[in-house]
Amino acid sequence: MRHRPVNPLLHPARATFLAVLALGLAPGASAETVPALPEALVERVVEWRRDFHQNPELSNRETRTAARVAAHLESLGIEIRTGVAHTGVVGVLRGGLPGATVALRADMDALPVTEETGLPFASKVRTTYAGREVGVMHACGHDAHTAILMGAAELLAERRATLPGQVVFLFQPAEEGAPAGERGGARLMIEEGALEDPRPAAVFGLHVVPQYAAGELAYRSGGAMAGSNRLEITVRGRQTHAAYPWMGVDPIAVASRIVLALQAIPGRRMDARLPSIVSFGSIHGGVRHNIIPDEVELLGTIRHLEPSMRDELFERIERTAIKIAESQEALASVSIPDGYPVTYNDPGLTAAMLPSLRAVAGDGLVEGLPRTGAEDFAFFAREIPGLYVWLGIRSPDVAEGDAAPNHSPRFVVDESALPLGVRTLTQLALDFLAQRAMNAP
Numbered sequence: 001m002r003h004r005p006v007n008p009l010l011h012p013a014r015a016t017f018l019a020v021l022a023l024g025l026a027p028g029a030s031a032e033t034v035p036a037l038p039e040a041l042v043e044r045v046v047e048w049r050r051d052f053h054q055n056p057e058l059s060n061r062e063t064r065t066a067a068r069v070a071a072h073l074e075s076l077g078i079e080i081r082t083g084v085a086h087t088g089v090v091g092v093l094r095g096g097l098p099g100a101t102v103a104l105r106a107d108m109d110a111l112p113v114t115e116e117t118g119l120p121f122a123s124k125v126r127t128t129y130a131g132r133e134v135g136v137m138h139a140c141g142h143d144a145h146t147a148i149l150m151g152a153a154e155l156l157a158e159r160r161a162t163l164p165g166q167v168v169f170l171f172q173p174a175e176e177g178a179p180a181g182e183r184g185g186a187r188l189m190i191e192e193g194a195l196e197d198p199r200p201a202a203v204f205g206l207h208v209v210p211q212y213a214a215g216e217l218a219y220r221s222g223g224a225m226a227g228s229n230r231l232e233i234t235v236r237g238r239q240t241h242a243a244y245p246w247m248g249v250d251p252i253a254v255a256s257r258i259v260l261a262l263q264a265i266p267g268r269r270m271d272a273r274l275p276s277i278v279s280f281g282s283i284h285g286g287v288r289h290n291i292i293p294d295e296v297e298l299l300g301t302i303r304h305l306e307p308s309m310r311d312e313l314f315e316r317i318e319r320t321a322i323k324i325a326e327s328q329e330a331l332a333s334v335s336i337p338d339g340y341p342v343t344y345n346d347p348g349l350t351a352a353m354l355p356s357l358r359a360v361a362g363d364g365l366v367e368g369l370p371r372t373g374a375e376d377f378a379f380f381a382r383e384i385p386g387l388y389v390w391l392g393i394r395s396p397d398v399a400e401g402d403a404a405p406n407h408s409p410r411f412v413v414d415e416s417a418l419p420l421g422v423r424t425l426t427q428l429a430l431d432f433l434a435q436r437a438m439n440a441p
């Protein structure tokens with residue numbers, strides 16, 4: 001793990017300053033502020049986004065999207081590698097001046113959701129998913145992410161001659177998770193060398209969210225999105241007639257105690273100033289009202305926002321479930337398979353890039369609350385310092401509470417937000433390379 005804890009004995013401002021220096025950055029150095037996008041580029045970004053929206057592809061099946069991305073990068077003279085983690089595209093833009101490497105990431109996959117927006121470019125695509133016929137929709141806005149990064153690639157390629165270093169473009173498949181039996185996403189891209197040759201010194205990305213209005217850009221230093229793990233518990237008792245419970249061991253009663261005890265761990269056994277969550281989404285056991293079954297299965301999710309909490313939280317969950325079962329003469333087995341790490345915004349990098357975010361967003365820049373959803377950008381940010389920001393896409397005439405959330409069949413993107421996304425990624429890349437170049441020996 002790469003998360004460098006900041007020495008708590010240091011004054012926070014000084015600790016942040018040292019964290020900035022540790023990244024080899026010259027604080028305050030910045031390139032030009034990226035101006036408003038030319039109208040022709042705005043139109044192209046919107047056209048790309050609508051094309052992806054109308055032709056969405058599920059995780060690990062993003063072949064059409066990837067082909068469009070690859071053709072665009074090649075037309076800009078950017079070196080590309082295709083087929084990375086199945087359908088991913090990695091581009092490398094080599095600047096005219098020597099310098100560091102920075103990575104920008106966009107995800108390309110859609111979801112098995114049947115669109116209900118009524119937009120003229122709404123998706124009518126249908127496919128078979130997990131054995132059922134479903135609609136396919138860009139209900140998480142990855143169509144916007146892909147179009148935004150294509151626009152940023154264009155702006156950066158135009159500045160190639162004066163660019164001090166390299167920009168790596170990570171067009172990633174399967175952010176929403178690979179289909180059953182397949183691997184994919186950021187982790188597989190890393191395994192297949194997406195962060196090698198050249199090795200980026202930092203990675204930036206963004207997500208469109210309706211919690212913020214178009215024109216707003218939100219950031220958070222440290223844990224920004226949750227680490228997420230599936231929780232599987234099997235409680236074994238002994239089957240008996242429900243009228244004679246003492247003749248067996250009741251796994252339903254034990255499972256109930258486990259549910260209540262585990263969801264109370266974040267508030268009672270963990271430092272409650274740092275959020276964590278245990279939720280159950282499924283309990284199965286038994287077939288009839290008057291038979292106590294042998295076994296109950298519980299499925300849930302664990303979320304945490306501070307990487308250092310993870311091990312203690314998992315241990316307490318496992319120990320509590322096992323001990324409760326033991327106390328009732330039942331047996332609990334607990335499994336917490338590998339999940340998503342915390343999407344951790346490096347505090348030094350966040351501090352160093354704040355002026356860049358302010359330069360493009362102005363008064364629209366807001367410090368956001370962490371989000372308890374997970375994001376597989378986290379895998380990139382676990383390898384190298386990362387910063388992941390949220391781009392507001394709610395139309396100004398929609399109240400915050402009325403906006404359909406990500407993954408809803410009514411999720412919509414106010415396209416007037418797209419240019420700010422393009423400028424944000426471009427500015428972050430330019431300023432990061434400028435800061436590294438200023439600090440170079």
Ligand SMILES: [Zn+2]
Nearest residue numbers: 140176406407
């Ligand atoms: Zn999503």
Ligand SMILES: [Zn+2]
Nearest residue numbers: 140142175207
């Ligand atoms: Zn998403």
